[in-house]
Structures are given as C-alpha cells and as structure tokens.
Amino acid sequence: MNVNNTELVLTAGNESQLIHDGLPQFAFSGRSNVGKSSLINTLLNRKKLARVSSEPGKTITINYYRVDKSLYLVDLPGYGYAKRSENEKKQWSQLVDSYVTGEDVTCIVQLIDLKVGITDDDYMMLEWMSDAGIPFFVVATKADKLNKTDRNKAMMRLATEPLLQNVPVVPFSALKKEGKDEVWKKILNMVQ
Numbered sequence: 001m002n003v004n005n006t007e008l009v010l011t012a013g014n015e016s017q018l019i020h021d022g023l024p025q026f027a028f029s030g031r032s033n034v035g036k037s038s039l040i041n042t043l044l045n046r047k048k049l050a051r052v053s054s055e056p057g058k059t060i061t062i063n064y065y066r067v068d069k070s071l072y073l074v075d076l077p078g079y080g081y082a083k084r085s086e087n088e089k090k091q092w093s094q095l096v097d098s099y100v101t102g103e104d105v106t107c108i109v110q111l112i113d114l115k116v117g118i119t120d121d122d123y124m125m126l127e128w129m130s131d132a133g134i135p136f137f138v139v140a141t142k143a144d145k146l147n148k149t150d151r152n153k154a155m156m157r158l159a160t161e162p163l164l165q166n167v168p169v170v171p172f173s174a175l176k177k178e179g180k181d182e183v184w185k186k187i188l189n190m191v192q
C-alpha cells in the first residue's frame, strides 16, 4: 500500500453524495478537537491534508481520502461542538446516521482523548456502533500529554469500560508518531 498515493476524492454534505463503490471504508469518528485530523495526517504522512483546525467542528461534511486506489479513510464530522446550532446538530445526526447505517462502512476507528476519557457523546457513539453491529476499535489520542502513571491509569479505565469489552484500544500520539504502525496494521488486517 502506497500511502503517499492518496487523494481527497469527495467532500459529501448530504446522503445522496455518499460513495458506494465497493472499496473498503474505514471511518474516523470522535468529538471535535479529539485529534482526528492529526491522526489522519499522521497515517498518510502528510502535514495538512486533513485540516488541523484551531476552530474545531465547523464543517458538517464527510471527507473521503482514497488511499492507493484500494481503500478509503473517511473523515466523519466531529461531534460535541458546543457552538453548534440545533439545525446543525440535526444535520450532523442525519448525515452520520445515513453513513453508519449504510452498507459501505468496513470498520469505525473511534477516537477517545486519553486524558479526557469517555465523554457522554462518546458513550452515545459507542452505543450506536454496538447496536448497529459495526466493527470498531478505539484509538486513544494525545497519549503524550500523560506521564507513565496517569497513562496506565487512563488505559486501564478504557480497558475496563463495559462498552469496550473485546475492543482493542491503541494508544496514539500525533506529536510522537506513536501508534501509527499499529493503527495501519489493524486496518490492513481487515482488507486482506
């Protein structure tokens, strides 16, 4: 897989635009500011392909990055952005619901901030995925922010969470490039 051969092929703002071409799709989900763009950029060896924004959660679109013409990394719009209007929240729910209940998603990569832990919105998303029976695993982001003791405690809290039984949790840091190979390994294991 040549990850340097990646293009943003589509920015979808509504259900009718979603891609159904049969290629595997790995969707990245998480609250605004959790580090989703940074994770996608790290996986793709890019600095700014997915925008790392100081003003999070603005756009409600699903962005499809096609890697080496063989799979998609799908950037779902973030949730939990306080400044969003009711109308925008509705738009988010409709778009993400269409996507996750569709037939095209291979696996969801659920991002959880290791220091913050599981938020109420994260719980909703975890329940949603479990109920829909969608395969998923967790990437625990910004691992570099914690010292060894706090990191171990935080990892233990995730490991003992009932909704995450039998769900792998990969510690990740975009800053230190930690966890990149592990995330790719999980993704590639599912396409072979």
Ligand SMILES: Nc1nc2c(ncn2[C@@H]2O[C@H](COP(=O)(O)OP(=O)(O)O)[C@@H](O)[C@H]2O)c(=O)[nH]1
Residues within 6 Å of the ligand: 030, 031, 032, 033, 034, 035, 036, 037, 038, 039, 051, 052, 053, 054, 056, 057, 078, 141, 142, 143, 144, 145, 172, 173, 174, 175, 176
């Ligand atoms: N310390 C640290 N900060 C990070 C890491 N990943 C992202 N950030 C910061 O967290 C903020 C949000 O990151 P971004 O990737 O835009 O999050 P998104 O809103 O989920 O796409 C930015 O200021 C990033 O620089 C990480 O691994 N370590």
Ligand SMILES: [Mg+2]
Residues within 6 Å of the ligand: 036, 037, 038, 051, 052, 053
């Ligand atoms: Mg982002």
